[in-house]
Structure formats: structure tokens, C-alpha cells
Amino acid sequence: MRNTTHKQQEIENQKAKIRSEQEKMxxxxxxxxxxKNQQRIQKEIELDR
Known part of the structure; x- marks a missing residue:
């Protein structure tokens, strides 16, 4: 029985890792x-001068 709970814990850890990676991305x-927005705004400012 302990083995299945251990496996489930590993799976949960993997899921948490994936969620963390996705959040970083x-x-x-x-x-x-x-x-990109900043660059676009700066270009517009340059053009306005």
C-alpha cells in the first residue's frame, strides 16, 4: 500500500514542478x-521628435 501513496506523491511533485515551470514561462x-511595448513606445517618441 505504501508504494502506491509514494508513487502518487511523486506524481504530485512532478505536477507541482510543471506548474512552477509554466508560471516561470x-x-x-x-x-x-x-x-516589446517599451521599445515600440520609445520608437514612437523618437519619430515624434
Whole structure:
């Protein structure tokens, strides 16, 4: 019996790891999007001058 609960625990750990990785990816995508927006805004400012 202990073996199945151990397996389940491993599976839960894997799921948690995956969720954490996905959150990191989403965060870096947001960061990238912010940088792109910033660059676009800076270009518009340069063009306005």
C-alpha cells in the first residue's frame, strides 16, 4: 500500500514542478511583451521628435 501513496506523491511533485515551470514561462513572456511595448513606445517618441 505504501508504494502506491509514494508513487502518487511523486506524481504530485512532478505536477507541482510543471506548474512552477509554466508560471516561470508565463512570467518571462509577460516580461518580453513589456519590453516589446517599451521599445515600440520609445520608437514612437523618437519619430515624434
Amino acid at each position: 508565463r512570467a518571462s513572456k509577460r516580461r518580453l511583451q513589456q519590453l
